[in-house]
Amino acid sequence: MSDTTILTERRGHILIVTINRPEARNAVNAAVHIGIGSALEEAETDPEIRAVVITGAGDKAFCAGADLVALSRRERLYPDDPAQQAWGFAGMVAHPISKPVIAAVNGFAFGGGCEIALMSDIIVAADHAQFGLPEVKVGLFAAAGGAFRLAQQLPRKLAMEHMLTGDPISAQRAAHYGLVNHVVPLAELMPAALAIAEKIAANAPLSVQATKRVALGIQDGRIAADAPYWEHNTLERSALMRSEDAREGPRAFAEKRKPEWKAR
Numbered sequence: 001m002s003d004t005t006i007l008t009e010r011r012g013h014i015l016i017v018t019i020n021r022p023e024a025r026n027a028v029n030a031a032v033h034i035g036i037g038s039a040l041e042e043a044e045t046d047p048e049i050r051a052v053v054i055t056g057a058g059d060k061a062f063c064a065g066a067d068l069v070a071l072s073r074r075e076r077l078y079p080d081d082p083a084q085q086a087w088g089f090a091g092m093v094a095h096p097i098s099k100p101v102i103a104a105v106n107g108f109a110f111g112g113g114c115e116i117a118l119m120s121d122i123i124v125a126a127d128h129a130q131f132g133l134p135e136v137k138v139g140l141f142a143a144a145g146g147a148f149r150l151a152q153q154l155p156r157k158l159a160m161e162h163m164l165t166g167d168p169i170s171a172q173r174a175a176h177y178g179l180v181n182h183v184v185p186l187a188e189l190m191p192a193a194l195a196i197a198e199k200i201a202a203n204a205p206l207s208v209q210a211t212k213r214v215a216l217g218i219q220d221g222r223i224a225a226d227a228p229y230w231e232h233n234t235l236e237r238s239a240l241m242r243s244e245d246a247r248e249g250p251r252a253f254a255e256k257r258k259p260e261w262k263a264r
Contacts, residue, residue, distance in 0.1 A: 019035075064108070077089075105129045109132075124193040126185065150163060
């Protein structure tokens with residue numbers, strides 16, 4: 001893993017995690033998966049860390065999701081280690097921790113980037129940020145929790161429209177419907193996210209952690225209520241990834257052309 005793929009910084013009791021691949025729109029590859037997952041493990045086991053802020057480098061993309069160019073080259077987006085694989089996409093989506101996680105969304109959060117934000121406890125977004133699950137446009141589906149979490153966190157019919165069309169939702173509309181906590185100018189993004197993190201860190205840490213575990217139903221590092229969703233998710237993903245369309249979508253994306261769907 002590149003030493004600079006994921007940057008971590010401690011500010012008092014807060015751990016700042018930055019996806020540092022701006023040249024690839026902070027897309028997720030195996031190195032990003034390992035880096036985020038390891039940072040969350042560090043946060044969970046270190047009693048001095050009381051909150052986590054996750055963001056992306058630059059001012060255009062929080063995270064573009066899976067690295068489709070790498071996927072088109074048949075590169076693995078997951079590490080070989082089974083324990084690290086169990087963290088889920090980006091080392092995060094099936095990796096709940098007791099410490100609160102704040103997403104500071106500095107640009108578009110598409111696909112897996114949106115799923116990282118959905119897994120966060122609080123979202124602060126720059127006013128130009130957008131959220132979306134465009135997987136249907138490239139022959140995939142939001143298999144990293146998005147297909148059930150967006151429908152849980154937005155009104156169902158609004159979520160269905162955005163998932164089935166693949167169209168993005170603005171930060172302002174996301175805030176109107178409760179998906180985003182605060183929308184601020186880009187220059188105020190990190191100060192706003194850190195201010196919330198500092199308020200949380202000022203509270204009794206064990207109380208905060210117990211509150212999060214009860215609110216999300218976290219037991220033994222898993223959210224029990226999510227288990228049937230993940231089971232169904234795995235079945236659907238396994239079937240879809242054997243299709244011609246699932247190969248055609250990333251290939252067309254990498255070749256910058258319109259995909260030719262076969263529905264098979």
